[in-house]
């Protein structure tokens with residue numbers, strides 16, 4: 001495919017192969033964009049932002065709703081593209097595409113609800129005779145940088161609210177998975193988005209990222225990706241708004257009164273989908289001593305039945321990891337834990353890009369499989385004695401994106417909700433659950449700012465204050 005800059009599809013002699021992680025075959029190529037391409041995209045987006053700022057909310061609603069309708073008609077095509085470039089099983093590819101429809105639709109609805117409020121100036125000393133209100137205006141040019149693991153829906157979460165809020169947007173998709181974003185760009189143009197309101201620049205983030213993020217014509221960066229790249233972007237961004245959706249090592253607390261079957265189902269469902277390559281994947285399973293063995297007995301068979309293979313095969317439950325080096329890294333961390341006294345309950349084998357669904361027990365918090373973001377198909381099970389210890393372990397991390405507890409005890413559930421420092425807190429389901437309309441984002445090194453169209457629109461607008469001096 002080609003990239004889209006300044007109102008036209010652009011090719012380059014230098015290409016990047018887009019590779020199917022399942023078998024290494026080249027499924028397409030994209031142009032290798034450079035700094036000049038970024039400059040052209042920003043210059044065009046500045047013009048696009050002027051057009052968008054004048055576009056009525058109802059027109060922005062119509063464009064996004066039409067885009068949602070078009071995507072809904074092409075769910076199978078989008079789902080297949082996601083699976084081919086990213087490697088998640090086809091059911092998950094289709095599900096991501098259907099979530100993309102919801103994200104665009106919710107963004108469309110938000111385009112009609114952008115407003116300020118009146119301010120009671122006369123409640124302040126010296127405020128008598130003043131009347132005023134706030135209004136939200138678009139930021140202008142939004143840079144949207146996305147990760148490989150949800151190549152469509154996470155781009156929708158940036159582009160949908162940016163358009164709803166009346167901005168122009170420049171997409172920089174992950175180099176491993178650029179096709180879904182390019183197809184989304186074409187779809188938005190088909191839905192009636194003005195040509196310069198969207199740009200999609202393909203190319204290595206390490207080469208073109210600084211040119212995009214440091215440019216003062218870009219007024220807002222919305223980034224989803226790893227902690228370290230996010231921190232780097234914050235350094236180069238300078239004085240502009242940023243939203244950072246970063247990594248995590250999500251804890252799950254299993255209390256002694258938990259429904260163990262349900263907890264095991266949830267860990268199996270939320271620890272291994274997309275081969276564990278989800279920012280809110282269940283990673284650290286903190287299990288009460290009294291039910292430790294019973295929980296492992298309940299979990300093990302649910303993990304062992306997960307078949308791996310070609311993600312386009314409907315029977316396959318887990319696909320490959322994005323790159324072989326990531327599967328190698330997961331293997332190294334598991335082996336390192338086992339060498340330091342942890343116990344392999346099931347899994348632990350690698351074949352190319354595939355890493356077998358794995359459970360490691362007796363994990364110590366300082367082991368890398370627990371304290372770093374694993375981002376792979378393994379969970380680390382650790383013992384605890386009481387709720388205070390469980391909460392201390394859950395909080396013993398630089399991250400804070402999502403956390404879960406399994407219990408029937410309301411006091412424990414509320415204590416967990418109050419004391420675990422995390423953006424999302426799930427009670428009686430795993431940490432990997434998201435409705436696309438909800439406020440979503442982390443604390444600590446998991447990032448700042450919120451996604452979810454209503455909340456992202458706030459992040460992608462500026463609040464202005466208008467004050468009339470009416471006299472007496």
Ligand code: NAP
Nearest residue numbers: 147148173174175204205206209225226229245246247279
């Ligand atoms: P990544 O390596 O940080 O890459 C993310 C994006 O940043 C890619 O488009 C990448 O481009 C780009 N990039 C790289 N260097 C850059 C630079 N110097 N300036 C600007 N952009 C740059 O992350 P990933 O491996 O794709 O995704 C996995 C990570 O994302 C995990 O840590 C995961 O937890 C996190 N994540 C978080 C959420 C959330 O909502 N909190 C959701 C999904 C994923 P290239 O591909 O060209 O390198």
